[in-house]
Amino acid sequence: MKEQTPEIRCKGLGVSEGVVIGQVLRLVDGASQVSRWSVKAEDLEKETQRFRDAAAAASQRLRKIRDQAGGRLGNEYAYIFDAHVLLLEDEKLLGDIVEYITAERVNAEWAIKVVGDRLTALYSEIKDDYLRGRGSDIEDVMQRLLTALSGARPEDLQLAEDAVIVSRDLLPSALAELDLTHAQALATDSGGWTSHTAILARGIGLPAVVGLRDFYRRTKTGDRIIVDSHRNEVILHPSRETLAGYDKQTGQPSARRKAAHVADRGALRTQDGVEIKLRANIELPAEFDGVEKYGACGIGLYRSEFLLARNGLTVSEQEQRIAYEAVARLAGEAGAIIRLFDLGGENTRSHFREPEKNPALGLRAIRFGLRNDSVMRRQLRAILLAAASGKLKIVLPMVTDVSEVKRVKAMIGEEIAKLMDEGQPYGDVPIGAMIEVPAAVMMAEKIAACVDFFELGTNDLVQYTLAVDRSNDEVADWFRTLHPAVLEGISRSLKAAEQAGIPAIVCGEMASTPAYAVLLIGLGATDLSMTPSAMPRVRSTLAAIDSASARIIVDECLTCEGADEVEYLVRTRLGSRWPHLFPASSLPQPRPTE
Amino acid sequence: MIERKLLVNARLGLHARAAAKLVRLTNTFHSNVLLRRIEGGPNADAKSILSVLMLAATAGTELEASVEGVDEQAAMLAIEKLFAESFGEREVEV
Numbered sequence: 105m106k107e108q109t110p111e112i113r114c115k116g117l118g119v120s121e122g123v124v125i126g127q128v129l130r131l132v133d134g135a136s137q138v139s140r141w142s143v144k145a146e147d148l149e150k151e152t153q154r155f156r157d158a159a160a161a162a163s164q165r166l167r168k169i170r171d172q173a174g175g176r177l178g179n180e181y182a183y184i185f186d187a188h189v190l191l192l193e194d195e196k197l198l199g200d201i202v203e204y205i206t207a208e209r210v211n212a213e214w215a216i217k218v219v220g221d222r223l224t225a226l227y228s229e230i231k232d233d234y235l236r237g238r239g240s241d242i243e244d245v246m247q248r249l250l251t252a253l254s255g256a257r258p259e260d261l262q263l264a265e266d267a268v269i270v271s272r273d274l275l276p277s278a279l280a281e282l283d284l285t286h287a288q289a290l291a292t293d294s295g296g297w298t299s300h301t302a303i304l305a306r307g308i309g310l311p312a313v314v315g316l317r318d319f320y321r322r323t324k325t326g327d328r329i330i331v332d333s334h335r336n337e338v339i340l341h342p343s344r345e346t347l348a349g350y351d352k353q354t355g356q357p358s359a360r361r362k363a364a365h366v367a368d369r370g371a372l373r374t375q376d377g378v379e380i381k382l383r384a385n386i387e388l389p390a391e392f393d394g395v396e397k398y399g400a401c402g403i404g405l406y407r408s409e410f411l412l413a414r415n416g417l418t419v420s421e422q423e424q425r426i427a428y429e430a431v432a433r434l435a436g437e438a439g440a441i442i443r444l445f446d447l448g449g450e451n452t453r454s455h456f457r458e459p460e461k462n463p464a465l466g467l468r469a470i471r472f473g474l475r476n477d478s479v480m481r482r483q484l485r486a487i488l489l490a491a492a493s494g495k496l497k498i499v500l501p502m503v504t505d506v507s508e509v510k511r512v513k514a515m516i517g518e519e520i521a522k523l524m525d526e527g528q529p530y531g532d533v534p535i536g537a538m539i540e541v542p543a544a545v546m547m548a549e550k551i552a553a554c555v556d557f558f559e560l561g562t563n564d565l566v567q568y569t570l571a572v573d574r575s576n577d578e579v580a581d582w583f584r585t586l587h588p589a590v591l592e593g594i595s596r597s598l599k600a601a602e603q604a605g606i607p608a609i610v611c612g613e614m615a616s617t618p619a620y621a622v623l624l625i626g627l628g629a630t631d632l633s634m635t636p637s638a639m640p641r642v643r644s645t646l647a648a649i650d651s652a653s654a655r656i657i658v659d660e661c662l663t664c665e666g667a668d669e670v671e672y673l674v675r676t677r678l679g680s681r682w683p684h685l686f687p688a689s690s691l692p693q694p695r696p697t698e
Numbered sequence: 699m700i701e702r703k704l705l706v707n708a709r710l711g712l713h714a715r716a717a718a719k720l721v722r723l724t725n726t727f728h729s730n731v732l733l734r735r736i737e738g739g740p741n742a743d744a745k746s747i748l749s750v751l752m753l754a755a756t757a758g759t760e761l762e763a764s765v766e767g768v769d770e771q772a773a774m775l776a777i778e779k780l781f782a783e784s785f786g787e788r789e790v791e792v
Binding site: 186187188190191194195196197223226227230241242416418 | 718752
């Protein structure tokens, strides 16, 4: 028997609700440290064998993942892994590494790193953008080899019913790739409330604590772990006493996740009769169920980037059309709003030549689309075609002025003309603008005059208004959703929409937090879009408040001098106006401190 | 030994998935299959995905294939077919 390892508690930020007891499954990202040591001549054969065994284990594991992916996401997806399997069995690659081990008398890890770096360097010289991007295939394979060498046997744990994914950082695409039916929770070193991975975790109801700083390096795959989003905490090697306390409290974690609330349906009205629409934000197919389950009034935001996960930017018109038709069917009468590919920043790592110095301010979203004409036109055509059989709207991400809207509208006009020539049926598609950068807020009245609706992306609006990177935990203290400047921006945008007589949908994560949702109602919003699983709690809150009181509280917030003051006001005012809805513990607390 | 010219006409070139298909195919034959860019450069073993990827063959690249072995006829035929069918990828545009 192993002796009891002392319990380690680590504070982070609970971004997706739930308490889970499980086993660590470490997911390596691209940044792991590899050290070098010498191997004695007589041990070289052993080292080589260690490497060969690891390669065999890695390839066996990947075959399993491939077969699962094939079943779950279709063979198109599995084929990506097929290339990785072949690489893991490639005699040239394995031979190069063995040769390096023997020639330099070094450990296998170091040999993998050197050979891998050499290959990725070769790849980075390739002139073709797409092929160069595939250098990540090699990195991925090298990481799998390193993971296998670390002695972990994740092939068993991958399937364990109680796997808790622990990672430094987890790319959204990596999350999409996981066997989500088995993963029970997520714990990452970086990230914040609105990082893309956190949004996805909420979307699929996967409990998550992020921003754990240096937790990952302390863990081993197979370690016992408790993830507790309510206490913003993870506990590694929990003691018997701790476990006993949790067992009583949680019962079966998986049962808790499956026990969905029965959705309240029908019109939602505040106590003073203001009708509020709740729509769904979706991206992954795994989130689709929630739209119906939680009674969403259509889809307020379909993040189309998921379509790029399989084929990259070349995703075909046909494939897109089928996806958009499915989204329209899911949305029904209320329709679905498709956001044009919002590429850039965290989701284009593999599509770009060089990493941009400042991707948040770089060639992304609408800018990327306007630069890559053919990609955008293909998407527009697919949406127009899909709109022949369902209700679809388009929203343009990261608009800064009217000219961008006009350029896209001109393109749509041209594509419609082509479709008419070809005799293909298409449908009318209203165009909206995402209001998510300060320039758009300042231009709101002018932009409102030339679009059919507004959509307020509050996550980016906070990030760009306050110039705070939402995935950088070093500046998490400056990411203040309740900053008066943010409220001012939302207020102005909503007013501009109202004056122009167009709808405005608030689709950021702000809408999914009951206290913030109340403020949005106070600011004049009547149309919110959020992750489906957040709907029951937002619905029950908004049904119990009156918009007049919300407005009074917001007006007071708008006079504040800083975020601290607003947060204080929100805590005290909401708590005293609606004490049954907002007991002290439910309100946004001052950020967790060390 | 048979030698043929092949044109990479898959839109994305010989990327990972196309390369995987090629490698899976060549490994079903006994013959050795070598690929080389028409303008010269090192030979790539078409049974090794790493070699094939390192050709960095983009769409429109011309390659020279040499196949040698007991089943060279059948192998070359199958390889030519795979190239002609753009590695089984659906055409992106009409």
